[in-house]
Amino acid sequence: MTVNEVQDAIIEDFSVFDDWMDKYNLLIEMGRDLPVIDPGCKTTEYLIEGCQSKVWLCPSFENGKIFFTADSDAIITRGIVALLIRVLSGRTPAEIISADLYFIDRIGLHQNLSPTRSNGLLSMVKQIRLYAIAFNAKQPPAV
C-alpha cells in the first residue's frame, strides 16, 4: 500500500465514528496494540522533547527503507504514534520526506498539531522527517 492508501484506510476507520469518545477509544485500542519496543530504545537518545507525555521513537534502516518502533507513557499518545508508524514505517526516505500527512486533519487530530500542543504530534512528525533526511544523506546517490 502506498502512503496515501494507508492514510485513506485510516480515514475510513475513523469515519464510522461521529462521537469523539469513539474516536478516542479507537486511538486507545491502537495504542494498546502498538508492538512492544526494545527496552534498549527507551533512552534519552530516542526521547522526543517537547511532549507532556514521553515519546520514544526508534528508527532502523534496512534495504533502503526506514522502520520505526515507538512507545509512550500515555496511551492516547501511543495511539497517535501508532498511526504515524502505520503510515510512515517501512518507507524509503524519499517517500517520508515527500509525504503529505492529510489524514491528521481528516480524522480531526489537527488540533494536536499546533506547536504548543502538549502531546507533541508535531515533534513526532518532525523527528520522523529528520531521520528520513539523515538516512537519505547517508545513501549512495541514485544511478
Added chain:
Amino acid sequence: MKDISAIRADFPILSRNIYDKPLVYLDNGATTQKPKCVIDAATEVFTLYNSNIHRGVHFLSDRASEEYENAREAVRSFINAGSSEEVIFTSGATGSINAVAFSFGERFVGRGDEILISHLEHHANIVPWQMMCRRKQAVLKVIPVDDNGELIFEEYLKLLSKKTRLVAVTQASNALGVILPVDRIIGAAHAMNIPVLIDGAQGVQHGVTDVREMDCDFYVFSGHKIYGPAGIGVLYGRAGLLSELPPYQGGGDMVKNVTFEKTSYNDLPFKFEAGTVNFPGAIGLARALGYLLSLGLDNISQRERELLEYATGQMHSIKGLRIYGNSPHKISIISFLLKDIHMYDTGMILDKLGIAVRTGTHCAQPVMDRFGIEGTVRASMCFYNTHEEIDRLCAGIEKVISMFS
C-alpha cells in the same frame, strides 16, 4: 450573595458548548473568565476615549489619563495600600517579580547574599531570582515542604540569616493549592529586618487582601487571574522601599528631565512605568475588582471553600484517585492523579467531555520533583463553578478510569 445562575449569566463564555457539551471550566488557576463589565470596558475605552495617557492636553488624553489613574486608585483600595504611588502597573505577576528582582538586586544584593524562596514556587518566582543571583553572585535558598505540601516553618526559621536580603514566597501554591502562612513568614523575616515579597497571583482573587495588615513589603498579582484582562498586573511596594530602588526600564513617562548627559527620574509610581502602559488593561482590571466587590469578597471566599470541600469529598470517594496537597489550608484547587493513568490521557478525555482542566507541571517543576511525579491533573475552581460541574468532573473521571483500565 447574588444567585449562582445570575452570576454565571455575567460571564458570557460560561454558556457556550464545547464539542456539543456545556463547558465545565475548571482551569481558573491558569486564567479566569471575564464578566461582561470587563469585556464592555475594552469596547468603551476604544470607542469613547482611546488616547495616550499622561501626555496630551486634549480632551481624550485627559479622560484616558483620568480613567487610568482611577484604576490605580481602585487597585490601591482593593489591596488597601497606603497610597496610590505604591501601586505600579506591570504586565503581570511575572513582570512584577522580574522588576523587583532587577531593581532590588541592583540596590541591595551583593556577592554571597541570599534570597529565600519556598519549594512551592511557580517558575515566575524562581527564575527571576536565579537570574539576579547569577548576576550578583548571590545564593538562592529554598524552604522545604512536607508530604502534605505544607511549608516546614522550623526549616524556614533556620534558613533566615544575616545574609538573607529578601524572602519571596507565594501566597498559595498554584500546583497544589496549599496556602502558605504568610503572616508568620513576614513576622519572622521582619524580626530580622528582612523584607518580604508575596506572590499573590493565586491569592488575591480568593478573598480580602490587605497589604498593610499583611505587612508585606512587595505584593504582586496578575490581572487575568482575577477576572481582568491579560497583559496587566500589579506591583505593590512600600513607598519607602520603592523610592530607594532604581528603575528597571527606561523610556518615556518615567523621567523628569532628559539630556544626553543626564536624566532625572520621575516620582513614584511613574518611575517604574516606562513607555505607554497597558491602560485599557488597567481600566479593565479596575472593572473586574469592582465586580468582585459587588459580589462581596467574603462571599467569594465562603463559596469557594464550600466548593473545595464538596469537590474534595466527592473525589476522595473515587477509587484510585490520589490528591496531592492534602492540607486543610487550601485555595480551591485540587491536584490529582488516577492510578496508572497518565495525566495527559485523563486531560484529553475530560476535554472531549467539555471539561477544561490543566495537566502537566503547572510551571512548578520543583513541586512535582518533590513528590516524585511528572505532573498532575489540576481542577481549579472559583465562585462561578457549581456542584453540578463538580459532579460532571467526577463522572468524567469515572469514564476515564473505565476507558483506560
